[in-house]
Amino acid sequence: MTAMTEIDPARFRSVLGHFCTGVAVVTGHDGTAPVGFACQSFAAVSLEPPLVLFCPAKTSRTWPVLESSGVFAVNVLADEQREVSAVFGARGTDKFATAPWTPAPSGSPLLDGALTWIDCALEAVHTAGDHYVVIGRVTALGDVSDARPLLFHRGRYTVTEPVPDALAALRPWPRPDDWL
Numbered sequence: 001m002t003a004m005t006e007i008d009p010a011r012f013r014s015v016l017g018h019f020c021t022g023v024a025v026v027t028g029h030d031g032t033a034p035v036g037f038a039c040q041s042f043a044a045v046s047l048e049p050p051l052v053l054f055c056p057a058k059t060s061r062t063w064p065v066l067e068s069s070g071v072f073a074v075n076v077l078a079d080e081q082r083e084v085s086a087v088f089g090a091r092g093t094d095k096f097a098t099a100p101w102t103p104a105p106s107g108s109p110l111l112d113g114a115l116t117w118i119d120c121a122l123e124a125v126h127t128a129g130d131h132y133v134v135i136g137r138v139t140a141l142g143d144v145s146d147a148r149p150l151l152f153h154r155g156r157y158t159v160t161e162p163v164p165d166a167l168a169a170l171r172p173w174p175r176p177d178d179w180l
Helices: 008-018 065-071 079-089 166-170
Strands: 024-029 034-039 040-047 051-054 072-077 102-104 108-112 116-128 131-141 150-152 156-158
Touching: 024 065, 024 079, 024 102, 024 108, 024 156, 034 079, 051 116, 065 072, 072 108, 072 131, 102 156, 108 116, 108 156
Parallel strands: none
Antiparallel strands: 024 034, 024 072, 040 051, 051 131, 072 116, 102 108, 116 131, 150 156
16 A cells, blocks of 8 residues: 655645536525525536535535525526626625526525526535535426536636537537446
């Protein structure tokens, strides 16, 4: 067995920054006011039952509200929502002052202009280092949009290139059995 080497956090962040992610805003409501935060650590977990995950920092001020309510929504941001991402990524601002929304079936905010949304009930929470891994059971899904997604790569927003036609989109994409 080899000895574990210490991993520099800045280098870890830099290396993982090469993995392109979508940007979402996880939202909820405490019964009085809406809450939300920008999130890159969001993924599908299971088709049956339908489960997703996100990973809030243990220092998050929004996470305790979401945990207490037991429900949340994930808003998948469109490329033109960079300012929305910046607002929800900042601390101490009235995030909903410039972000119009409507309630999901759970009451969680659904942001206007999002590509789509996923409404969830809290299923499980696991401790993982300085974050939590939150599993949500999907209870409702939004319509989808053909707009481009907001993507983050190497510490900044990036864009995708348009696909020339539907057949070209399918050619380079293998579909292994374990792909959601």
